Amino acid sequence: MPLLIRRLPIGPYETNCYLVACLNTMEAALVDPGDEAPRLLNEASGFQVRHILVTHGHPDHVGALAEVKTALGAPVAFHPLDRPMINIAPDVELSEGMAMPLGDYTIRVLHLPGHTPGSMGLLIGADLLGGDTLFPGGPGRTDSPDDLVRIVKTLREKLFVLPDDTAVYPGHGAVTTIGREREASKGFLARVEAGWRSCGDLTWESE
Template identity: 40%
Template sequence: MTYTGDVQVGGPADVRELPALTISKLAVGPFDNNAYLVRCNDTGDGVLIDAAAEADRLLALIGDRPISKIITTHQHGDHWQALEQVAAATGATVIAHPLDAAALPVPVDLEVEHGDRITVGAVALEVIHLRGHTPGSIALHHPGHLFTGDSLFPGGVGNTNKDPERFARLFTDVSERVFDRLPDETWVYPGHGKDTTLGAERPSLPEWRERGW
């Protein structure tokens, strides 16, 4: 089956097989969040990106193969409702940016900054700090693939609550740290809804800047 990234709450995960990684995308309720299980094909090691909700379904997705880390992309509660339960069940290292770490329901074991790398078995995910949606929002980059949390979606950057300074900060970070350095074919896996690519969104950057959201 061809991966599309179109998933529904209560439905099955969509699975993408890459040369180095396998990515499983699962939609969880009640806020239609996306959670991503990323596994190294060589070692079987896994990380979960955003233990958003429905711990039982996330643990079923993880299955009998262990995960070593849970990465929370930002501090908003809809992205960590299942964090405490999944962390307790798996013993995984809890990871977040220090500016958002204090808002999480469990202690953060590893704080990461812009440019750091998080290992998944034999593979590394690059941390990209995208300020504006929250102070400590992060994206995770594997060549050709970008997990953006709530900082970038099809059709625009994340919500900045109509704050011009926050919007300018997020738009600048997304422009400089994502669009200016990553190619059009980079696939975007957001925190809610459907996936996109940088190439599909790049022509709209001037429109986003003009409208201010």
């Protein structure tokens, strides 16, 4: 029962770093250490950090990665497709379907291509750390129409198959749920699947 998910907005883009911890064992994972290493290390003190996890390689999610890794001595894990964006090598390569222990919990790894090729989701019970793939009110930013097709396929096949009450902890902004975003995105997904070509910072209302 006692799973801690602490949202820590950091840096100029208010990127959400998360400290996820099993309060029975005090084992923790630090997700997306993008900036403000001293603050993150302070938040993590008292926990045994077992994993440093990266949802994707954008600078605002990895800026403090090397510093945090040196201080904590925990293995860094990310998907190899985002390796070109990241200035240190992974100790563990994330891939679809991986399971990582965290105290009494298991982190299930989802590959969510679209926002970046190596974007990942981390599912712990009914809680999803989704990186920049799904926000309240829209999908993550895409750099090309093909990436938009990719992220819509990801949403349809990987995220909107999860239960309605799954909480989504995004890479920026407030927490939402799978049920709310699935309902709100119906028209948007249908437009993209019917061949609408667009990209960039879109909302479910974009036309």
